[in-house]
Each structure stands twice: as structure tokens, then as C-alpha cells.
Amino acid sequence: MNGFDFTLTDHSALKILDTSPDAMFLVDSQGRISYANNRVTVLFGYEPAELSDEMVEKLVPEAGRSAHVADREAYMDNPDTRPMGAGVDLAARRKDGTTFPVDISLSPIELDGDLYVIAVVRDTTEQEALRAKYKTILEAVPDPVVVADATTGAIVEANEQIVDLLGYELMELRGESQTLLHPSDNSDRYRDLFEQYIVSDQAIITQFPDGSDLYLESKDGRQLPVEINGTVFDLGDQQLTVRVFRDVTSRKEHEAALEGLHTATRDLMTATSQQEVASIASETATQILDLPLSGVHLYDPTADALVPVAWSDQLGAMFAGSPPVLHRGDGVAWNAFEESEPKIYPDLREVDDVLSNVTTFLSELHLPLGEHGVMLLSSTTANDFDATDEALARILADTVEAALDRVQHEHQLETQNEQLEEFASTVSHDLRNPLNVANGRLELLRSETESEHIVPIVNALDRMERIIGDVLWLAREGKDIGSTESIDLLQALESSWMMATDDHEEIELVVADDKCRTWGIHADYDRFRQLLENLFRNALDHGGAEVTVTVGTLADGLYVEDDGPGIPPEVRDTVFDTGYSTAEDGTGFGLSIVKRVVDAHGWEIDITDSSSGGARFEITGVRSASN
Structure with missing residues (x-):
């Protein structure tokens, strides 16, 4: 059979090996090739007869032959069905001396009482090219990337970014289910989601069908909101999913902050005093914007000073109660107020005119509140405010200024209305007294005479009564x-x-x-x-x-x-x-x-x-x- 001399009838069963798309060998316990199927000609360039009784190392690149002998002998001592060199890149040598990547599986078999091994060799040149492609992607993409078997969900490869983000070693991930990367209490939901993703070949997954967010879970249990962008690779005998994870923590925090600002705006627009507005502003900066050292100073024209009216607990603790009153010329906070321009100080150590009792702070945001005062946001760390902090703080400051304008205007209107009502009541009282006298005299006049002038007088007095009533209504309830x-x-x-x-x-x-x-x-x-x-x-x-x-x-x-x-x-x-x-x-x-x-x-x-x-x-x- 193919140049090999087999006399045992059991050997006839090996004929089916010729139908395999992979190269297949029967190797004895000494490492000699007893049989090779027709596929070896395509893969190795040998006719099957040329390999008869040759050592299997003939097909191994020269550099690896010594190690292969040791591995072969160890296998024969403890034979089992398994892939050869799991986790190791294997190569085979052609007749012309060139090499190519292979996967090899080993299966022991006993023939006529002797131990043999069936070795199945598959050319993985195309697969390796695709693997090289996705490995290039792994190295090039700055976001965390995981490659998994599309059928089993087992992780095949991952880049350093996913390792750094989640705290796993690469070897801890390989072979594990990709659901390991997600909250364990939702493993089934993630598994179903990924299966549906493969069927639909959906490019981006932003959330579950019910609208809930997707999360990665680190080795220590931290959960990070993510979006998943992926594709499917077909390696011929294996389908892989490549998933790129985008950490959207900052975006989610930004969205939450905007929602919090929206809620705070409603509260600010219903506040009835400057003190209430300032308190809401400081609380919002602390709880919504995560800026725990916050305070609002309002301008007191009598003292010509910026007076603290609301501040966070943490800021108050640093000053043993209350932040200082800032008189004109005290520190840099006056710059933002007088110039009506926000001021950003990344490092106060590089700024002149800083109050000696606030040098604990290393970076600050000073946000003017129009003619009302200034909001101060501080940090004990230099360069602690990024562009997002500044943008959100400006939104808050603008809203606080509008709320203070409204409160001021409403108080002015309230004062004006009180003055108007007082004036109208006084005028009404002063007019009604003589009007009552005139009406009384008119009744006496009617009893004494039927003068033609009486009716015009009555009409005039009625008109005066209506004017008084109208003025009072406009002043009080208009x-x-x-x-x-x-x-x-x-x-x-x-x-x-x-x-x-x-x-x-x-x-x-x-x-x-x-x-x-x-x-x-x-x-x-x-x-x-x-x-x-x-x-x-x-x-x-x-x-x-x-x-x-x-x-x-x-x-x-x-x-x-x-x-x-x-x-x-x-x-x-x-x-x-x-x-x-x-x-x-x-x-x-x-x-x-x-x-x-x-x-x-x-x-x-x-x-x-x-x-x-x-x-x-x-x-x-x-x-x-x-x-």
C-alpha cells in the first residue's frame, strides 16, 4: 500500500486515511514512519514510498530535531490522544528544505501488539496569516481587545491593554470563557448577547436589548461601563470573534453630571433667596461634579468684600469652620469677580498674590457670578481640573448667576409691589374720606333741591369710586x-x-x-x-x-x-x-x-x-x- 509492506489484515483499515484532507502518518514506537497517506505529497513534496521506514524527524526543521526526539520518546512513555505542543508554534520541513506552520494531533494505536501513533498534520499557513493579521490589530489598537473562539466563547488571545485594565495575566485569560470578563451574576445574559452578535454580525454593541449598560469586571471586582466594537474572523477550521472594548466611564460620568446639573437647575430656579441659591451651588459642585472643595462668596458692598455664604463640609473643615472673607486686594479671587472672566490656576505655587492661609490649595477654578460674587473650586493637587471639569463648572456657574439674577429681580419686584400697594392703599384711603363726605353732602342736597346738577355730580362721584377700585386691583392683584x-x-x-x-x-x-x-x-x-x-x-x-x-x-x-x-x-x-x-x-x-x-x-x-x-x-x- 503506497510502497509500504503491510501484511496484517488490520492494516487494511488504514486505507481510509487516504481520504483525509490532512497529511497522516503511522509512526512506530521507535519514531519510524510505517505509513503515509497521499496528502503528504501535496504538503511535503514527498511521495509516500519515499518516507517508508524514515525517521519522523526527517519532516522536522533541523533546528528542532534534537528536541523533537526527546519529546517523542516522552510521549511514547505516556501516550494519549492530544494536540502536539499545545500553546507552541509548530513547523514542518518540506522535501525542498522550506518550512511551513502546522498543527499536529497525536493518537496512539495498537497494531498486532505493537504501539503506533497516528499523527495528523494540517498546514496552517493561511490561518497563521490571519492570526498575524489579528495580532497586528491587537498590537495597534489602543483600546482593550480580546479574541475568542466564536463557537466555544473561549479566549484565544488578548492585548496588553485588557491585561492592564482588568488586572489579569494573559495566561489567566487564555482558554477561559469570555464571560469571565463580565459581571458573574450576568454571565448568561452576556453569553446570549454574544451568540446573537455572531448570528447578526452586529458591529457595535452599546447596551443590552432592554437598554441596560454593558460592563467589564476586573479581577478585583471593579465594574467598568463599556461599548463593544467587533468583527468575526474565519480561519477556515475556526471562527474567531475580535472584540474591541471602549471604556465609556468618562462619558457616563459626564452624562450623569449633566443630568445632575439639570436637576440642580430646577432647584436653583425655584430658590427664593441668595443663601438658598449659594447652598444649592456648593452642594451641586460637591455631589454632582465631584469637586469636594467648593464655596460661594457673594459681594457685600457695605464691606466692599467677597463674603463666604455657602461652602462644602470638607472646605469648612480645612478652615476650622468658615472660609475667610476676601477684602478687595486679598488674593486672586477678586480677579475673576472684577474682570467677569473665569480664571483657571493649574498650580497656585506659580501665582503671585495668593493668600498665605490658603496655600494648602494647589489648583483652583474661579468662576464669576456676575455682579453677585464668585464661586471658588479648589484642589490640594496641582493640575487637578481637566477640560470636562471646567466645562461643567462653567455651566453650573452660569446657572447660579441666572438664579441669583432672578432672586434679585423678584425681591426688587416684591419691594416695588409692596410700595405700590402701600401707595395705592394710602391714596385710596385719602380719596375715599372726602368722597364719602361728598356722597353724604349729595344726599343732603337731594333732600333739599331737585337741581339739574345733581345727576352729573352723582356720575362724577361714581367714576371716582371706580377709579379707586381699579387702582387698588391693579396694585394688589393685577x-x-x-x-x-x-x-x-x-x-x-x-x-x-x-x-x-x-x-x-x-x-x-x-x-x-x-x-x-x-x-x-x-x-x-x-x-x-x-x-x-x-x-x-x-x-x-x-x-x-x-x-x-x-x-x-x-x-x-x-x-x-x-x-x-x-x-x-x-x-x-x-x-x-x-x-x-x-x-x-x-x-x-x-x-x-x-x-x-x-x-x-x-x-x-x-x-x-x-x-x-x-x-x-x-x-x-x-x-x-x-x-
Whole structure:
């Protein structure tokens, strides 16, 4: 058979070896080749007969023959089925002296009572080329990389970056399941994920299907959020997955910080005092931005100093209670405040004018808060603030400045409103006293005479009473509404009309459509009635006793129109101004009150011409009670 002299019938079974795609040899216990299949011609260049009775070392590169003899003899002493030289790069020698990489598997067999070994030799030239390719990738990629068997999930290779990141030795990883690299309590989830990844050949895995994050787990149990970018290599007899892990810890921390800043912004925008704003700012810098040495100094014009108003516990401990007051010229913190520019000091040892009692700090961020003060972020380590720290701190400082501006503005408005209410109350009191006297005298006059001058006097005194009432309402409640409720529009129209017409009972209100009779709206009842009364009075004041007032509905609101003289387009932008009136007995406050009530509800009001040429007020954005 192929030049070999086999007389045992058992040897006939070796004929099936000729069908193998790999070179196969039968080697006796002395290392002599007893059989070679036809594939050796392709791989080694020998005819099978040429190898008859030759030592197997003939096929081993010269440099490795001595070692091979020792390994062969050791194997014969303890033969078993296994790959040859596990973990070692093997090479074979061709007839022409060239070498090529191989994988060899060994299987002992007994024939006629003698020990033989079947050696299967596979040319791995192509596989080695691919291995060289992925090893080049391993060495070139700066991120951690792991190569695993796609079928078993066993780790084949890894680069130094994964070793440095997770703390494993390379030999500890080889042969282990790739799930070793991930949290052990989720091994099954990672295994399923990787199997699905191979089926779909997905290039990037950023999270589990349910949206939860992916993690690597180090040898000491630390968990690191990652994204996985990978591909599949086909080595012919083996499929490998190459996975590149991107550590996204910094990005996740940045996202968490932004979310924390978003939450802090809501808190800052509802704070009611400078002290509360400053406390939130320091707490946010400490807990959200992980800057534990933080404080806020606000400018005190009386002392001409930056006074500490809020600081972190760790900062307070370093000063035995409270950071120092910074008077003008004390240290570099004034630079950021006076110049309204953030200042970064990577190493305070290189900066002049540093206070002697703060030299413990080696790097600082000074962030101005407009005219209010400055936020100071410190560290006992030089160059401790990176670009991300600076960017997030600036966002916080800008938000704190806006919050301080708002608090200041609200306090100013509160003071102004208090002063306005006090003024209005005083004026009202001072006016009502003589007005009451005048009304009393008028009643006496009525009992004594029927003079034609009495009616004009009554009208004038009524007008003064309305002016006083309007001024008080604008001062006390002009921009606010109370609780809103479901209001029957028709009922509100009728009651407001009765209040507005007084002794003009002969004037009729026209309801233009059925929706007016059935619609319920959502509003502050008292303020809405006040709005309607002033629109009705405006029509009566300008249209006279013969005026017709019509109310109808719009898609999202209502209109009030009359057939009076109308409002010229050029003055429509000013009719809502306080004090504006063209009627002789108008107060100048009615339409201003209308506008205030509309704005307080979040509605819109527009003026146009009615169908008869009069004035038409359209109010939109009104919410139905059912919504």
C-alpha cells in the first residue's frame, strides 16, 4: 500500500486515511514512519514510498530535531490522544528544505501488539496569516481587545491593554470563557448577547436589548461601563470573534453630571433667596461634579468684600469652620469677580498674590457670578481640573448667576409691589374720606333741591369710586389669578352684563351662537367676570345708550363686539396701556385690567373691526372645562 509492506489484515483499515484532507502518518514506537497517506505529497513534496521506514524527524526543521526526539520518546512513555505542543508554534520541513506552520494531533494505536501513533498534520499557513493579521490589530489598537473562539466563547488571545485594565495575566485569560470578563451574576445574559452578535454580525454593541449598560469586571471586582466594537474572523477550521472594548466611564460620568446639573437647575430656579441659591451651588459642585472643595462668596458692598455664604463640609473643615472673607486686594479671587472672566490656576505655587492661609490649595477654578460674587473650586493637587471639569463648572456657574439674577429681580419686584400697594392703599384711603363726605353732602342736597346738577355730580362721584377700585386691583392683584374652576359661560355673561349696565337695563346683550349657551370654560371666576364687565363698560362708554353688544364663540375662545365708533388701527397697540381712555367719563384702567386678566390666564387678545364697523375684541387660547 503506497510502497509500504503491510501484511496484517488490520492494516487494511488504514486505507481510509487516504481520504483525509490532512497529511497522516503511522509512526512506530521507535519514531519510524510505517505509513503515509497521499496528502503528504501535496504538503511535503514527498511521495509516500519515499518516507517508508524514515525517521519522523526527517519532516522536522533541523533546528528542532534534537528536541523533537526527546519529546517523542516522552510521549511514547505516556501516550494519549492530544494536540502536539499545545500553546507552541509548530513547523514542518518540506522535501525542498522550506518550512511551513502546522498543527499536529497525536493518537496512539495498537497494531498486532505493537504501539503506533497516528499523527495528523494540517498546514496552517493561511490561518497563521490571519492570526498575524489579528495580532497586528491587537498590537495597534489602543483600546482593550480580546479574541475568542466564536463557537466555544473561549479566549484565544488578548492585548496588553485588557491585561492592564482588568488586572489579569494573559495566561489567566487564555482558554477561559469570555464571560469571565463580565459581571458573574450576568454571565448568561452576556453569553446570549454574544451568540446573537455572531448570528447578526452586529458591529457595535452599546447596551443590552432592554437598554441596560454593558460592563467589564476586573479581577478585583471593579465594574467598568463599556461599548463593544467587533468583527468575526474565519480561519477556515475556526471562527474567531475580535472584540474591541471602549471604556465609556468618562462619558457616563459626564452624562450623569449633566443630568445632575439639570436637576440642580430646577432647584436653583425655584430658590427664593441668595443663601438658598449659594447652598444649592456648593452642594451641586460637591455631589454632582465631584469637586469636594467648593464655596460661594457673594459681594457685600457695605464691606466692599467677597463674603463666604455657602461652602462644602470638607472646605469648612480645612478652615476650622468658615472660609475667610476676601477684602478687595486679598488674593486672586477678586480677579475673576472684577474682570467677569473665569480664571483657571493649574498650580497656585506659580501665582503671585495668593493668600498665605490658603496655600494648602494647589489648583483652583474661579468662576464669576456676575455682579453677585464668585464661586471658588479648589484642589490640594496641582493640575487637578481637566477640560470636562471646567466645562461643567462653567455651566453650573452660569446657572447660579441666572438664579441669583432672578432672586434679585423678584425681591426688587416684591419691594416695588409692596410700595405700590402701600401707595395705592394710602391714596385710596385719602380719596375715599372726602368722597364719602361728598356722597353724604349729595344726599343732603337731594333732600333739599331737585337741581339739574345733581345727576352729573352723582356720575362724577361714581367714576371716582371706580377709579379707586381699579387702582387698588391693579396694585394688589393685577398680575395674578386665584384658583381656576369650571365656569358656565352664559351665566358669567349674564351676571357681568348686569353689573356693567347698572341703570341701562334697556340695553340688551346679543348672544350670537348656541355654544355660548352651553360652553364651560376653565378660568378664575372673579377675574373672568371682571374682564367681561370691563369689555361691556368699554362698549357702553364709547357707544352710548343705543349701542348693541354681541358675544360669540371662536374655535378656542370668544369675542365681544359692538356697533359703536370702533378703535382705529393706529391706536390699537396703546388702548391696553394704563390710563388710556377716549371717553369723557372713562377711568383709563378698564382695558388695562382686561389685558392683565388675559395675560394671567395665558390667553391672547386681539382687536379688530366688528361686522358693523365697531370694536371687536377676540380672546383665544381659552381652555374648555372638559380638557
